[in-house]
Amino acid sequence: MTAMTTERWVNFWLVDAFASEPFQGNPAGVVLEAEGLEAETMRLVAREVGASETAFLLPAGEEAADFTLRWFTSTCEVPFCGHATLATAHILAETGRYRPPTELTFSTRRGLLRIRLCPSGEAPCIPMVQTPAAHFEPCPIPPGELAAALLTSPEQLHPDLPLLKDDTHLFVPFRRLEALLNLGPDFRLLSRLGLEYELTGFACFTTETLEPTSHWHLRFFAPAAGINEDPVTGAAQGPMAVYLLEQGVLSGQAGQTGSWVGEQGDALQRPGRVQVEVSLDEAGHVRQVYIGGPAVTVLQGRLRVG
Structure with missing residues (x-):
């Protein structure tokens, strides 16, 4: 049977x-x-x-x-x-x-x-x-190598903001929105660079925005994970606010919750807007982060x- x-x-x-x-x-x-x-x-x-x-x-x-x-x-x-x-x-x-x-x-x-x-x-x-806590640390990746993989010039990177990584995501600051929107990375080279420095994603961003109510614009590339570009990345948008707070670009009040908006997806014709809430403790340290929309x-x- x-x-x-x-x-x-x-x-x-x-x-x-x-x-x-x-x-x-x-x-x-x-x-x-x-x-x-x-x-x-x-x-x-x-x-x-x-x-x-x-x-x-x-x-x-x-x-x-x-x-x-x-x-x-x-x-x-x-x-x-x-x-x-x-x-x-x-x-x-x-x-x-x-x-x-x-x-x-x-x-x-x-x-x-x-x-x-x-x-x-x-x-x-x-x-x-709620997103996992972000913990930033320096990344030894040479800016010139990174710029070459992104097919841009090192001069397009922001001179006053550092390259920092949170877990396996590298946050890459750009000076101007135009340069960010025009990026067309060499994904094979970017994937190889990620493997060398134990990175799975590259969060390229600028504080220039398309809309006046937004606070940053972000593009996220993860070719080593099989995603050349992610339309809207919650796992990067939450830490993005923390990065900008820690670098003094955004300002928050101790004991209070601040709210900001991140842009993403416009380069792929899939625009998304992410609301990010960051709560600070009485000492001004990040207590929790929420993303939504x-x-x-x-x-x-x-x-x-x-």
Whole structure:
């Protein structure tokens, strides 16, 4: 006799994060009922969905959390993904599982992350996602080598702001917005440079902006991770505000929370705007960082996984 097999299907959503209209911002996949899926299956689902990252929601593995959240690209699991976390919160609200105002806690590979579902007049909610703490340190990468990989001149880099890395992301300051928007890196060379200096992403930015209500413009290149350019990068936008605060470009008050807006995605015709909230303790040190913005569901379907 032939053994009976049971088909399993999962619901998935494709969400444009940090966008108020379809086809803007950064698309992310979301699977809300991932319990029982093996890591390799999650990777295959992420590959099939086709977004840069897909988030998988599972039952909480610890008492302090409401859920466990994992993120996969088509090739591997990643420790944190801002836009896919925002997309997950958006779907939890849009499907009526939670209504704003609500606070949730996700258990992740980077520790416990808190999510706020904030009321909004138009969208189901505005999710605000806590990001892991940023810790900047100097990077020995020669500016000339970096400029060559970015196919720009060293003179385009900002002379008064340093090259600093947070974990495996290098923050690269530019003098002018025009030079940043005109970048067309040599991705093979940039990937090789990243491997040499243990970097997976290059966050190139300037404090010149397209809109007067914004505070910086950013482009994020991660060719070693299979993403030549990411449309909107939550994992870089939160640390970006911390970098600018620590360098004295932005000013915050001890014991208070400041709010700023980062631009990204315009060079890819997928504009996104990220609200970044940074809370300082009484000594003026960064206590916590949240990123947020609207999101739009653009696709819903069912995927066979077994």
